[in-house]
Amino acid sequence: MMQPEEIRGLIRTGKLSEPTAGMAGGYTQANLVILKKELAFEFLLFCHRNQKPCPILDVTEPGSPVPAIVAPGADIRTDFPRYRVYRRGELTDEVTDITSLWEDDMVGFLIGCSFTFEQALLNNGIPVRHIEENRNVPMYQTNIPCVKAGRFQGPMVVSMRPIPEEQVVRAVQVTSRFPAVHGGPVHIGNPEAIGIKNIAHPDFGDAVTIKEGEVPVFWACGVTPQAVAMHVKPELVITHAPGHMLITDIRDEQFGVL
Amino acid sequence: MMQPEEIRGLIRTGKLSEPTAGMAGGYTQANLVILKKELAFEFLLFCHRNQKPCPILDVTEPGSPVPAIVAPGADIRTDFPRYRVYRRGELTDEVTDITSLWEDDMVGFLIGCSFTFEQALLNNGIPVRHIEENRNVPMYQTNIPCVKAGRFQGPMVVSMRPIPEEQVVRAVQVTSRFPAVHGGPVHIGNPEAIGIKNIAHPDFGDAVTIKEGEVPVFWACGVTPQAVAMHVKPELVITHAPGHMLITDIRDEQFGVL
Structure with a gap:
């Protein structure tokens, strides 16, 4: 299997611009938000x-x-296969290299991604439906408010995975070990309790099958910080394109708290 | 027992200016570093x-x-019983109220404190020697470098608690539950391995007895960020005076990760 550095080399030289799911298994992948320094403190906060x-x-x-x-x-x-460029909150470009856009006062935020805990679920024999169905994970806007910091505010976006009733407790335990990649769920069961009207119509990503005897389980989603950053409509924000992540040198297990 | 808000009220009105150890048991206490906004991003990072x-x-x-x-x-x-005021890295004042020093571009950082995990150790039947001996915890400068961020850098300061050999594993487990208050130890055993020459002469605080069959166990210490902030010699830094903490509304157990 190719190591993170080799894959990043292929991406850097333009030989690879595909989504990174499943690449360099066991190594953590990261989301990206790039902002100007004048917003960096508020965003970090x-x-x-x-x-x-x-x-x-x-x-x-x-x-x-x-x-x-x-x-x-x-x-x-x-070293991300694909980027999105937003000016004043509007998507203006999708590119594979942002060297020409880079400025001296830019700060890059690398944010944990659910790929890490999904591997942990699979390793524990817990099914991950959107992987089985080869779709994007379903994501929903909720009525759970994030805690405001300066200009940044907005509701939490969650991802949903249907979990067999008898494996829900184990799913909580397994994902709670990884607070650096969203951690334990934010909600189990009734979608309406967190403001989701129609589970069959996600706000982002694709709907997936919920089988008899399965419970929808909701995890906080990394789309939240991107949505919140857009809301501020900064002059310039650069993010990764969905699914096109940075493959880091850190192994998933190194993020386990115990 | 008095609630956090009552104790803060006594402190605010000048009726109480003592160290806060043991007050409002079960509620987390916090350290303080106040900096100007221009340093806030680097310090948060x-x-x-x-x-x-x-x-x-x-x-x-x-x-x-x-x-x-x-x-x-x-x-x-x-609402802290006592503050220390540093100008260009020099202690210039110790006061019980900093209202007159407050400016519009100041940012307060509240930092977790080992009181929280010490209570968890005691609750698990693990002795905490400096409490038994009614001393300040022994603290040592190490050769473990912190990760630099902008102008902030320096070695880690650790606190030491002697733990009976047969309870070391449990001490690791108990404190690992609380990453928000220093978490698991950074080192177990041989002090020289982390650059501590003489365990009997701590750099800060008081020496404590290490009994036969006990192992020195080292935790990362909240003195580190203060030492690092001083090193930069900012125009003005305000901290709490040692042992004179803010009593928060959050219960210790709420910081447990599982």
């Missing part, structure tokens, strides 16, 4: 106050494209 | 990169003295 949807894995020094903690050999301007 | 010595419980909005997450009814300018 927002993430700190809302760690379940916004688990920060690394923050680059202002002006440096190197995620020194999770992948010291990487460059966040070239 | 430093704390994020060094969560074991610098576990952030709350950060106030710039200019607001209210720790909205851990004690929404509190005021960090008046």
